[in-house]
Amino acid sequence: MKFFKKKKNKEEDNFNDFPPIGGLMVSKMVVDKNIKPGFLYREKRTRPEDSGWRIFTGFESPEYNDDPENIGIYNPSTILKIDPSLKDILLKGVGSVYEREKDDSEWYKVTDFELEDDYMTTHRLTEDWTIEINNLFERTIEEDGTLYYTTGDKSIRLIIWNSEKNKEELYEEQKQDIENRDQTKSKTLDKFEFSDNKASRIGYIIEENNERKTYFVLFGFSIIDKEVIQSAFYFDEKADFDWALNTWKNIKLLPSSLK
Structure with a gap:
């Protein structure tokens, strides 16, 4: 059994052809302060236009995340232009959890993070x-x-x-x-x-x-x-x-x- 290697698309640098998975809920530290994500998970979506992805830098405090003003909803292309390393991860399914130590580190799958709907x-x-x-x-x-x-x-x-x-x-x-x-x-x-x-x-x-x-x-x-x-x-x-x-x-x- 062999997995294929996806061919590069001429417009992939702009991510305009990225699959329409829905909106991403992202910490504004990522967008406003241009800090690359360090932790993300995909939970069961709350509405049809929601991808279920929740994306953070890893530097947010609980108080920061509790303030809805600090979280924005963005198209995948917006976040992928900030961090192209998420291209394949964003196609992973509900229940996926990923983390990395540094901006240039490899993403790894987290197995001990509890999602509310995971049962x-x-x-x-x-x-x-x-x-x-x-x-x-x-x-x-x-x-x-x-x-x-x-x-x-x-x-x-x-x-x-x-x-x-x-x-x-x-x-x-x-x-x-x-x-x-x-x-x-x-x-x-x-x-x-x-x-x-x-x-x-x-x-x-x-x-x-x-x-x-x-x-x-x-x-x-x-x-x-x-x-x-x-x-x-x-x-x-x-x-x-x-x-x-x-x-x-x-x-x-x-x-x-x-x-």
Whole structure:
């Protein structure tokens, strides 16, 4: 599995083509005093036009941050012109926390900073199924009825469909589809099965790309009699494979369905 290297854009120095992620809440020390950021995190956004990013120099006092006059909302291009090193970080998803020691130091991921919305929650999918997922994921329903969860750099699409077939028939159908899928556009990198006597679970992983990036997709099928949950887990970094696999396993049958 290889990640691609993004091609340079002629206008990237101006950052005019930077993706429209929303506004950034930034300490005015960054803008007014031209002090480069030293700490930033992305929380669950409060409104559609909010990116969720909160950016600080690291020199602010609690009293300074508590004064709304000291915080401004800026376009990404404004902050990137001050500090271009944030270009890739600003595309990281909700829940990301980064820090650096000096202006010329490398950014590193912070793992012990607590975000208010960072906890696991259980959502009911059908009469039979639930999913356990981090509350940082935003949940929407697309026009075609697909259930969509995303943090920005990790996403899940869930489609629930019914059938008159039993579990064994549905399992064999999905197994044959996976075995016979067209490999010309994207090769199957690996296949998975986590079936038990209550539900069948079968899936596979591929690598895809668009104009901006290469990413992975784990497709998982959770099957019982007359019902299939088709799930697709999208993630940019290979390190997030465990997240995708565990979240698929967290699509579980309700106890009442196991009787």
